[in-house]
Amino acid sequence: MPDAEAGWIARDAAALAGVEKLRFFPQVVESGAGCLLVEPGGRELLDLSATWTACGLGHGHPAVVEALTRAAQAPPGAGALSAVHPSAVALAEDLLALVPGRGERRVYLGHAGSDANDVAIRCALAATGRPVVVAFHRSYHGGLGLAMSASGVHVEGGSAAPSEDVRFVDYPEPFRDGHAAYEAQLAGIAAALAPRDAACLLVEPILSDGGLIVPPDGFLADVARLCADTGTLLICDEVKVGLGRPGTLHAFAHDGIVPDIVTFGKSLGAGLPLSAAVGPAAVLDQPAGSALLTTAGNPWSTAVGRAVLRTIETEGLAERADAMGGRLRAGLREACAGLTAVGEVRGRGLAIGVDLVTDRDSRERDPGLAARVVYRAWELGAVVYYVGGNVLEVTPPLVIGESEVDRAVEILTEAIRTAGRITDEQLAAYAGW
Structure with missing residues (x-):
């Protein structure tokens, strides 16, 4: 060396x-x-x-360099916590236009997929009054808070303690599982949701850190149906595999579903700290002031985020x-x-x-x-x-x-x-x- x-x-x-x-x-x-x-x-x-x-x-990338340089010349403070600034508002509007959804919606802006997923979970718990989160074995949703507790790789690897309020279910793996196994896995998800005490279910459209596992066609549609039947909010974690990477703008589009909440991170910021959760206003507006990060929505990251979204489309x-x-x-x-x-x-x-x-x-x-x-x-x-x-x-x-x-x-x-x-x-x- x-x-x-x-x-x-x-x-x-x-x-x-x-x-x-x-x-x-x-x-x-x-x-x-x-x-x-x-x-x-x-x-x-x-x-x-x-x-x-x-x-x-x-x-x-030139678009990132230009956006970052322009934003750094006269930044309006360092975040959107206690002041409105155009770049944060415009990025939220861009995401609302880009992500399909129903009714009045809001956008949470954060620093990483970890906090976007953590906030989505906490808001789901508060909005529904239900105490339980359902997630998948070998999943990864973050390295802190509830998002870490709902990450199978952390709990199964011993870096996060198991929680009685998080139920893990099996993610289908076509390379090693057959149709009978898939039916049993769906039955396991249904059983986890059956008590109607789950506020939300978190799912990756492609199980990334658990082994880059591509589920069978129709899997997300089956999960969405089970969530709808039990009044469970469906959170689709697009942090790692969304925004063009799967060959479509959104990974969940493969099965033609519309999740309740969608989370983004990683490529949204092109290397800068930036994440987002897009979902119903009734969920993400409350409890007010419960997710406070001083530099979230800062002008540098949000300017770059807007440039990333434009570049994905124009190129x-x-x-x-x-x-x-x-x-x-x-x-x-x-x-x-x-x-x-x-x-x-x-x-x-x-x-x-x-x-x-x-x-x-x-x-x-x-x-x-x-x-x-x-x-x-x-x-x-x-x-x-x-x-x-x-x-x-x-x-x-x-x-x-x-x-x-x-x-x-x-x-x-x-x-x-x-x-x-x-x-x-x-x-x-x-x-x-």
């Missing part, structure tokens, strides 16, 4: 708290452009994560994600056809999962291989992480082009083939999840 990178890694270890680190290999980056990240020594890395989708427009990035995602999945399936360690390549748009297994017949997950593959991919010049223990999560910026897609196929395939070169000693400091 070059001295520059080694020095930064040592300084990072001595200065930054471990609770906020999720490291998979000795990655140090100092700049970025488009779909590339650049190390201190000048080596370029193809970014196949987009910082867990937060950099949906890539790095240094046709949902359609681009559909085309490039199809090319990437097809390329991976063809290149990996002879690799028995690849159980499945799945996804929608540019939300793609490569399921690594000990063998295709058993479909047994292979976390050890996943850890080696992402490390090897970094050595070969790409940034990709794993989720669910064994699934490569491939979520490049929405601006990725054909040549970069083809390069991604080459690197990932070679990383899977040669993952055995990575030793236990190399992996020891990088536990990942």
Whole structure:
């Protein structure tokens, strides 16, 4: 490892708290452009994560630079807590126009998907007077508060204590489940909602951190029906897979549903702290003053958020994600056809999962291989992480082009083939999840 990178890694270890680190290999980056990240020594890395989708427009997109520069020149304070400013109001109006819904609605603006989901849950509890939240095993909705308590990966991983007011149900996994299992899973959701004491049900249209799992067609429609039958608010978490990434503007559009509340984050801010929840006024207006973040709705983040939404539309990035995602999945399936360690390549748009297994017949997950593959991919010049223990999560910026897609196929395939070169000693400091 070059001295520059080694020095930064040592300084990072001595200065930054471990609770906020999720490291998979000795990655140090100092700049970025488009779909590339650049190390201190000048080596370029193809970014196949987009910082867990937060950099949906890539790095240094001109629209983001222009919006941020303009907003910084004469900012009207630092937030929308106690003052009205045009950029926050306009972003809320943009989201209301963009997100389908019924009746009078409002927009909560926050800093991250975590607080957007937390506020949505708390408002649902207050509005309905019901005490229970229903969520899915292996889900991820945030790293704090009620959103953390409703995240299966945190509760099941031991970083959040189980709550008697959160009921977890099974998320369908077509690669490993059959139709009978799906019917049983729907019955389990129905049973969790049957007491009519659940204020809300949180669902990811694609289960991201739990293994990039794409549910069967019609799943969200079935969930929406069960929620409607029991008067349960349906919260659709689009933080990671929404805003063009699945090949449609909204991931929930795949099943033609209209959730009660939709939450956004990550790519909405293009790397700046910005999130949103869009839902009924009767839910999000009360209790007044109960979700106070001083710099929420700040002029820099909201200006960038507006630029992101305009860019997704004007550059046709949902359609681009559909085309490039199809090319990437097809390329991976063809290149990996002879690799028995690849159980499945799945996804929608540019939300793609490569399921690594000990063998295709058993479909047994292979976390050890996943850890080696992402490390090897970094050595070969790409940034990709794993989720669910064994699934490569491939979520490049929405601006990725054909040549970069083809390069991604080459690197990932070679990383899977040669993952055995990575030793236990190399992996020891990088536990990942």
